[in-house]
Amino acid sequence: MSAASVVDWPRKMENEWSGAQIGLASSVFQVKPSQIRELADVAFTMEGVLRLQFGESDMPTPGFIKEAASRAMAEGYTFYTENSGLPGLREALAEKYLELHQVRLDPASEILVTASGVQALNLSIRCLLNPGDEALLLTPNWPNAAAIVSLFAGHPREVPFLRREGRFVPDFDALESALTPRTRLLVYSSPSNPLGWVASPGDQQRLLDFCRRNGLWLLADEVYERIYYQGEAAPSILRIAGRDDAVVVVQSFSKSYCMTGWPHFHFILDDSIWF
Ligand SMILES: Cc1ncc(COP(=O)(O)O)c(C=O)c1O
Numbered sequence: 001m002s003a004a005s006v007v008d009w010p011r012k013m014e015n016e017w018s019g020a021q022i023g024l025a026s027s028v029f030q031v032k033p034s035q036i037r038e039l040a041d042v043a044f045t046m047e048g049v050l051r052l053q054f055g056e057s058d059m060p061t062p063g064f065i066k067e068a069a070s071r072a073m074a075e076g077y078t079f080y081t082e083n084s085g086l087p088g089l090r091e092a093l094a095e096k097y098l099e100l101h102q103v104r105l106d107p108a109s110e111i112l113v114t115a116s117g118v119q120a121l122n123l124s125i126r127c128l129l130n131p132g133d134e135a136l137l138l139t140p141n142w143p144n145a146a147a148i149v150s151l152f153a154g155h156p157r158e159v160p161f162l163r164r165e166g167r168f169v170p171d172f173d174a175l176e177s178a179l180t181p182r183t184r185l186l187v188y189s190s191p192s193n194p195l196g197w198v199a200s201p202g203d204q205q206r207l208l209d210f211c212r213r214n215g216l217w218l219l220a221d222e223v224y225e226r227i228y229y230q231g232e233a234a235p236s237i238l239r240i241a242g243r244d245d246a247v248v249v250v251q252s253f254s255k256s257y258c259m260t261g262w263p264h265f266h267f268i269l270d271d272s273i274w275f
């Protein structure tokens with residue numbers, strides 16, 4: 001682009017409608033700002049600090065992934081794909097589930113590829129909740145799940161873990177008491193960010209039974225499944241859920257394959273709307 005073709009994005013006249021006057025959706029004001037991001041913005045300005053704010057490894061993306069990505073680009077894999085993602089990728093994901101969890105998935109109908117774990121969470125929560133519905137979240141939890149519920153005009157109800165003999169355990173009495181006629185969804189992350197708690201098969205069974213009994217969707221965020229030291233992968237809820245259970249699992253390459261910086265979508269907006 002030549003310098004002569006660069007123009008400032010012009011401001012509108014004062015009496016014309018601006019983004020600030022029209023305002024944002026009221027649900028946006030229900031979203032709590034993330035202190036993780038606040039801390040990160042400070043850390044990014046500093047040298048020599050250990051960056052522990054995000055759930056990510058300090059290892060770069062492995063060479064075999066970078067090579068495969070550059071080979072794929074050279075071979076022309078730079079276009080829109082099938083709606084649910086490249087069939088070959090979905091087949092490979094199904095094979096991985098079989099290998100890690102001994103669960104057979106149908107790549108054609110049971111796996112949907114998204115641009116990131118966050119996008120998968122957004123899409124699933126959007127598809128599962130109606131405005132005004134409530135979601136139970138085992139907490140402390142990575143704050144984005146509650147933020148996404150609020151953003152879609154749902155109500156997050158955080159249910160803290162209990163501590164028993166130095167371990168975290170879901171508080172089933174508190175879950176029962178948090179139920180209302182508007183509750184539709186239970187969300188947890190296992191392995192958990194930030195706790196490191198991993199749902200045991202017993203916890204998973206009780207959480208699944210709780211959802212079955214109360215007619216709730218169960219959304220298991222399992223993006224940290226490979227950050228696990230007692231085997232190849234933390235057990236997925238899919239190992240015990242039935243095919244017809246109201247269960248959604250969110251997965252991501254970010255954490256397991258050190259690819260947190262890969263998604264690269266953006267949008268542009270009028271800066272006057274920020275509050
Ligand atoms: C629990 C949890 N789920 C999902 C994500 C998002 O992962 P992705 O980078 O794939 O969007 C994160 C990122 O920190 C996370 O901690």
